[in-house]
Amino acid sequence: MSTQPLRRLSAAEATELARSAPAGTCNHCRPFASPGWTSFPATASAAELEAVGALWLPGDDEPTLDESPRPTGVDDWSAAAPISLVHRPYNRCEIWACRHCRLPFLRYTEYGGYYMDLRIRELHAERLVR
Numbered sequence: 844m845s846t847q848p849l850r851r852l853s854a855a856e857a858t859e860l861a862r863s864a865p866a867g868t869c870n871h872c873r874p875f876a877s878p879g880w881t882s883f884p885a886t887a888s889a890a891e892l893e894a895v896g897a898l899w900l901p902g903d904d905e906p907t908l909d910e911s912p913r914p915t916g917v918d919d920w921s922a923a924a925p926i927s928l929v930h931r932p933y934n935r936c937e938i939w940a941c942r943h944c945r946l947p948f949l950r951y952t953e954y955g956g957y958y959m960d961l962r963i964r965e966l967h968a969e970r971l972v973r
């Protein structure tokens with residue numbers, strides 16, 4: 844985990860990253876491949892990814908806890924779950940990219956009562972909604 848402050852990314856910049864992404868993972872980022880949210884793989888080297896920026900920075904106003912509407916039968920772990928950058932949890936995400944092929948990933952830390960779960964999801968343009 845870097846201690847460098849992350850660059851702020853607007854939703855428009857994140858959308859552009861998604862649109863210019865390669866079609867799939869490369870050998871380096873394949874361990875992170877997940878079209879839906881998944882726990883950050885403990886066995887993979889996070890050094891294959893580098894931080895691009897964040898949609899929320901410490902000191903910003905608390906973003907909304909509202910989630911975007913999902914189609915019936917689609918939960919938020921699903922690969923079919925929409926990515927709405929203004930809704931939870933995307934409005935608190937960091938965006939990382941593969942150092943080799945630039946495939947972008949969303950990263951989010953879920954804080955529970957007694958646990959912390961690092962989550963990662965590929966940032967796919969076709970899942971983006973307004």
Ligand SMILES: [Zn+2]
Pocket residue numbers: 868869870871872873941942943944945946
């Ligand atoms: Zn890659």
